[in-house]
Amino acid sequence: MTGTTLTVNEAALASSRRAARFRKNILPWLFMAPLIFFNVVVILGPSFGSAYYAFTEWSGLGPAKWVGLANFQRMVTDRVYLIALGNNLKWTAIFLTVPISLALFGSALLAPIKRFQMVYRVGYFVPYIIASVVNSQIWRNLLNPTRGLGVWLASIGLKFFNVAYFGNVHTVLYSIAFVDNWHWWGFLVVLYLAAMQAIDRELYEVGILEGATRWQEWRFITFPGIRATFVFTALMTVIWSFLVFDYVYILTQGGPAHASEVLATEVYNAAFFRFDVGYAAAVGLSMSFFAAIVVTGYLILKGRGWEI
Amino acid sequence: MAAFSAKHSRRTRSLAFNYVILTALICFSLLPLLSMVFNSLKSDAEANSNPLGLPLKGIRLQNFVDAWNAGHLGTNMLNSAFLAFGTIAGVIVIAGMAAYSLSKLNLPGANYITLYLLVGTSMPAQLFMVPLFFLWAKLGLSDKLIGVIIIFWALQSPFATFLLRSYMLSIPKDFEDAAKVDGASELQVLRHVIVPLSLPGFLTVGLVVGLGAWNEFLFAVTFLHHANVMPISTSLYAFVSRYDRQWGLTSAAAMIMILPVLILFLSLQRQFIEGLTQGGLKA
Numbered sequence: 001m002t003g004t005t006l007t008v009n010e011a012a013l014a015s016s017r018r019a020a021r022f023r024k025n026i027l028p029w030l031f032m033a034p035l036i037f038f039n040v041v042v043i044l045g046p047s048f049g050s051a052y053y054a055f056t057e058w059s060g061l062g063p064a065k066w067v068g069l070a071n072f073q074r075m076v077t078d079r080v081y082l083i084a085l086g087n088n089l090k091w092t093a094i095f096l097t098v099p100i101s102l103a104l105f106g107s108a109l110l111a112p113i114k115r116f117q118m119v120y121r122v123g124y125f126v127p128y129i130i131a132s133v134v135n136s137q138i139w140r141n142l143l144n145p146t147r148g149l150g151v152w153l154a155s156i157g158l159k160f161f162n163v164a165y166f167g168n169v170h171t172v173l174y175s176i177a178f179v180d181n182w183h184w185w186g187f188l189v190v191l192y193l194a195a196m197q198a199i200d201r202e203l204y205e206v207g208i209l210e211g212a213t214r215w216q217e218w219r220f221i222t223f224p225g226i227r228a229t230f231v232f233t234a235l236m237t238v239i240w241s242f243l244v245f246d247y248v249y250i251l252t253q254g255g256p257a258h259a260s261e262v263l264a265t266e267v268y269n270a271a272f273f274r275f276d277v278g279y280a281a282a283v284g285l286s287m288s289f290f291a292a293i294v295v296t297g298y299l300i301l302k303g304r305g306w307e308i
Numbered sequence: 309m310a311a312f313s314a315k316h317s318r319r320t321r322s323l324a325f326n327y328v329i330l331t332a333l334i335c336f337s338l339l340p341l342l343s344m345v346f347n348s349l350k351s352d353a354e355a356n357s358n359p360l361g362l363p364l365k366g367i368r369l370q371n372f373v374d375a376w377n378a379g380h381l382g383t384n385m386l387n388s389a390f391l392a393f394g395t396i397a398g399v400i401v402i403a404g405m406a407a408y409s410l411s412k413l414n415l416p417g418a419n420y421i422t423l424y425l426l427v428g429t430s431m432p433a434q435l436f437m438v439p440l441f442f443l444w445a446k447l448g449l450s451d452k453l454i455g456v457i458i459i460f461w462a463l464q465s466p467f468a469t470f471l472l473r474s475y476m477l478s479i480p481k482d483f484e485d486a487a488k489v490d491g492a493s494e495l496q497v498l499r500h501v502i503v504p505l506s507l508p509g510f511l512t513v514g515l516v517v518g519l520g521a522w523n524e525f526l527f528a529v530t531f532l533h534h535a536n537v538m539p540i541s542t543s544l545y546a547f548v549s550r551y552d553r554q555w556g557l558t559s560a561a562a563m564i565m566i567l568p569v570l571i572l573f574l575s576l577q578r579q580f581i582e583g584l585t586q587g588g589l590k591a
Contacts, residue, residue, distance in 0.1 A: 023494070024414075024416075025416060027413060027494060028414065028415035028416065029409075029415065031405040031408055031409035031413060032405070032406050032409045032410075032415060032421065034401070035403065035406040035425075035465050036421075038461050038462040039424075039425070039462050039465070039466070041458075041462070042440060042458065042461075042463070043436050043463075044428065045436075045443075046435075046436035046437070046438075046439035046440040046443060047431060047435050047439075049436070049440075049443075050435050050436060050439055053438070053439060060442055106333055109329055109330055110326070110330060112323065113326055113330070119334075120330050120334055121581070122574070122577050122581075123334040123337055123338055124333070124334065124337050125577075125581060126338065126573070127340075127341070128584070129519060129523075129573050129584075130341070130523075130570075131522070131523035131525070131541055131544075131565060131566065131569075132525055132541075133525060133541050133542075133544050133545050133562075133565075134544070134565060137344075137559075137562050138340050138343065138344045139340065140548075141359065141559075142340055142343060142360075144359070147356065147359040148359065148360075149360065152360060182337075182340070186337055187585075190581055190585055191585050239430060242432070243432045243434070245526055246525050246526065249525075249529075250545060263434070264434050267434040267437075267438070268530075271437075271438045271441070272441075272530065277438055277442075280438050281438055281439070283434075284434040284435045285435065287432050287434055287435065288431065288432050288435045291430065291432060295430070
């Protein structure tokens with residue numbers, strides 16, 4: 001009789017212990033499982049796939065043929081690849097300077113005002129929420145060589161502006177960057193503004209008492225206060241500048257004569273128009289390589305105690 | 309006293325300068341959009357002779373009807389709505405569960421998962437898109453809305469998880485404990501305590517994720533080719549190149565695409581801006 005009770009107790013204890021272990025170790029992973037599953041299927045698995053295909057010659061059909069480093073050798077001597085890489089570097093330089101300084105300027109002007117601050121904030125943000133297809137269409141019309149802004153400016157004497165912005169190999173990249181920047185800088189304003197509003201107001205009181213000028217206020221109170229946000233946006237700018245696709249593809253598809261080609265459009269063309277899938281994977285891999293360099297550089301500097 | 313008022317007037321004067329520049333900047337942001345609104349109300353002839361100004365020869369709403377019919381925009385809008393709502397529903401479930409696991413269940417190895425998700429979100433689409441395209445073709449998911457919805461689930465869930473986790477972390481533990489004393493299971497706690505209390509977070513996630521799906525171009529143009537599965541973004545792209553010269557018509561089509569977004573944004577702008585600036589940083 002006692003023996004049976006003991007067994008029952010032991011069984012109950014064992015099962016409750018098992019339940020506790022389940023709650024502690026298994027259940028959290030069950031809740032995490034869907035996220036990991038979709039992430040592995042869509043992102044991680046195919047990323048490894050790219051890392052493999054980059055060393056093969058493959059048309060997308062049939063078996064892939066191992067070719068070693070041939071794709072990479074071809075890449076570094078390919079004219080289009082080098083143009084695209086150069087354009088991505090120019091793009092990085094443009095986006096590290098133009099939208100960031102415009103947004104720093106705009107947010108510094110916006111932070112001290114109270115009336116209509118919300119209206120300005122929302123107004124600057126609107127282009128950011130509008131689809132790239134629509135924004136591109138707006139500017140393709142506005143910069144149209146036969147009836148756009150350039151024609152109007154020429155008619156009032158500013159002939160210099162009458163250019164085929166998207167059709168000229170010298171202006172095309174900058175024109176696309178202009179459109180992308182137009183939709184992007186307002187977002188940065190809102191980011192910087194939010195960071196500025198978290199700065200302790202008392203610092204400004206002290207600044208006023210000490211007779212600080214506007215510039216000194218910004219240089220010694222505002223900018224240090226938003227430094228973390230600033231560094232983050234700069235870092236993201238560099239990473240994204242190597243990924244830019246939408247505006248280039250929609251406005252020019254990399255043309256004319258590859259003048260606005262970027263790495264992302266080159267991957268796209270290689271994979272889906274030339275069926276050169278192995279090469280496309282190699283170019284894609286090189287894109288993540290550049291992003292990895294930036295992130296690693298950042299982490300190393302941070303690890304060395306740089307205050308960024 | 310005199311020094312104070314001098315300082316005071318300096319402030320007022322410089323604020324006037326602020327307003328002037330800020331107004332110029334808002335014109336830079338909004339006038340191009342306004343030019344599209346104007347063009348959508350002009351006849352093609354007027355858009356041709358007066359491409360930048362106000363519609364002076366009467367307001368022509370027929371453009372909207374013509375664009376709707378010529379572009380089959382009804383089908384495309386429905387497809388986009390399906391993409392948006394399918395993405396929202398999946399992301400809310402997937403990210404809600406993951407955020408619960410990270411914030412309340414003491415997931416072992418949570419740091420590694422967080423790191424993986426951070427790295428995963430900054431992975432370039434071009435790295436995994438090409439093999440994914442052939443994988444989806446093999447699985448029969450190409451040219452199907454659900455195929456793209458699944459991709460959006462994977463792309464959007466990490467950001468949504470981080471956002472929801474921060475909401476859930478702010479819920480006091482007493483609330484769950486009280487429910488567990490009453491005999492509630494983990495799922496019941498999630499459903500009846502955590503989800504209702506982090507509802508604003510779910511709303512923000514829904515808006516950001518839905519906007520992303522509605523506007524998305526790269527995956528839509530790669531994975532959806534048949535006319536009957538095209539979302540509004542890629543169909544507008546095709547429409548604009550087909551009716552290149554007809555600015556009234558194409559502007560009206562673009563207006564149709566952005567009107568739902570604009571209305572939603574203007575009525576819920578606080579949530580939109582909060583969601584898009586909090587870790588939802590996407591170019």
